Amino acid sequence: MKNILFASSECVPFIKTGGLADVVGSLPKYFDKKEYDVRVVLPKYTCMNQKWKDMLEYESHFYMDIAGVDQYVGILKCVYDKITFYFIDNEFYFGGFAPYDGDPKWNIEKFAFFSKAVLSILPVIGFRPDLIHCHDWQTGLIPVYLDNFRYLGEYYRGIKSVMTIHNLKFQGVWDTKTVRQITGLPEYYFAPDKMEAYKDANLLKGGIVYADKVTTVSQTYAEEIKTPFYGEALDGLMRARANDLCGIVNGLDYEEYCPFSDTRIARKFTVETFRKNKPFNKAALQEELGLEKDNKVMLIGMVSRLTDQKGFDLIDYVMDELCQDAVQIVVLGTGDAKYENMFRHFAWKYSGKVSANIFYSEELSHKIYASCDAFLMPSLFEPCGLSQLMSLRYGTIPIVRETGGLKDTVEPYNEFEKTGTGFSFSNYNAQEMLNTVRYAERIYYDKKRDWNKIVERAMNMDFSWKNSARQYNDLYKSLIGE
Incomplete structure (x- = not known):
């Protein structure tokens, strides 16, 4: 049995602003439960619907240093649709009326906290993943911290990481000095061949550089982002990582979107009717x-x-x-x-x-x-x-x-x-x-x-998740074996 942990800033049904939430909510259900134990970790936003908050059970808590301050890290848990979800609780970071704020610096600090907490909770929850699947810039620091944590002891060595880019336009960019101060990472990581891009620190770039494999959400987009027009100033890095970059098209939840069982529509129909x-x-x-x-x-x-x-x-x-x-x-x-x-x-x-x-x-x-x-x-x-x-x-x-x-x-x-x-x-x-x-x-x-x-x-x-899950399955096996 291989352990896989999905890390994401959003996930249906708990919190959604876009397609990323659909992917993270749907994909874990489609892996063979005999082969994989797939779990998901998210922030516990105060703006989540009360219905979901009521389902969560307290697991544990500890304190962790971020931006020079010891911050509370609460761990809550629930099982939904046969998948285990962990929620990282900290109202200082995850309060507010929406998952993302208008202030980019605050978003960077919030998701730096989340990324470090994702790795820090692992020994506490007793779930050591063979592979962490990171989604978009909000989790870009996880592969970087993973590299850094490897120096701290045996526990984190050998954990693989995959970085999925859902939209290269959003990268998590702020000035290097501030990001260094927030993350507490050594200066070594803020070099042009690592997290630095055009004099600023770039969280997504860190994830792309340090992840074992990089995926994006269609084959054509994987080719497009190697070109200046689509590459959002990271096309050079995409070409450099071309051997580790692949496109796997997103699936659709065929139960949620189903013309012959959809209760929201006036008349159900099939391909025959x-x-x-x-x-x-x-x-x-x-x-x-x-x-x-x-x-x-x-x-x-x-x-x-x-x-x-x-x-x-x-x-x-x-x-x-x-x-x-x-x-x-x-x-x-x-x-x-x-x-x-x-x-x-x-x-x-x-x-x-x-x-x-x-x-x-x-x-x-x-x-x-x-x-x-x-x-x-x-x-x-x-x-x-x-x-x-x-x-x-x-x-x-x-x-x-x-x-x-x-x-x-x-x-x-x-x-x-x-x-x-x-x-x-x-x-x-x-x-x-x-x-x-x-x-x-x-x-x-x-x-x-x-x-x-x-x-x-x-x-x-057939664009159901079955197809895409099969390709992710092959990708995981290439990294962690059968």
Whole structure:
């Protein structure tokens, strides 16, 4: 039996701000329990729902030095869905209304504390992992501390580490002197070939340098981040670690996102019954959102953070033109004020045709995935993306830009070979995007039988966690053996 410990700043169902939480909440369930004991460690945020806090049992506590102060480290524990979760308790760091604060220096101190505590609790909880799987910059110091702790005694020697980059844009950067003072790490670690990057300390870089293997969340993104455009100033390091870098595409929780058992949607459907039942969902959504009721019109959905990364500048550029077409558009999400207001404006200008829902609702997102005909996702970069996997699952055809995980999971339609599960374009260009949307419209209106075949192929794809867990399994074995 091999012991694996996942370390993360968020995890469903306890705390979530983005896709990272879905990954850490879902993946551990898919490993063979006879082979692996997989456990998860998280911060105990005071902003967690009381329901989850009530489940936690006190294990132990001690004090640990961080930033020159002896800080309380409480350890709580619960078993949920047959997985053991540990929570590190310290209200000084994990109080507040959200997991991340607006103050980057405070976030760095908070997650430096968390990273050091993750290693410090191991002898106390009696769980010595063969491998620690670290997620994003918030846990970037774990491989660095692991290297440092190896000098302190036998216990930490031989523990392997994997660093997974969910989005290279976020790195945990602050001035070297402050980070050194916070972490208490020797000067040795703050050199350009270690944690220092462009005169500052970079927590993610530390994790990438010291981890035994580095993964990211799709094969294409693993290649892209070796280039200056996508590399976020770490492309040189990515090329240097190319032999230890691999891309494993995220999976989707197929129980949570399931068109034939989803209680949030108007009418359940399968790949055999979508022709008959999916239109009921569309009609229900049109009614709920005040769109003109018309089952024949092509309904395009977007569920996203409204930011530049997600390609909304392209949509802004051609939105007026797109609204001249025989389409309806429904948007769900929050983000930059300029995009929120842009969608509000078009919902006012084309009322009955455009629905702007500037908030987030899990329930409405399911209805959009189940009701729309197409799903638009023209990202500038997309490490993996889960929305296109959800839309494939519900037979809502993705229209995507060929980048990162979008390129790896959506096969472009080929009308001559009758293959493909969606539509895609390669250049980051508004006109090219509009042309692709219009090509999809043409197939939808003029070749309905071909369109339905695309829906069938999309719904038959398997992007469940089983697949991804198998690849992580192989990766773990390469480091810690059978």
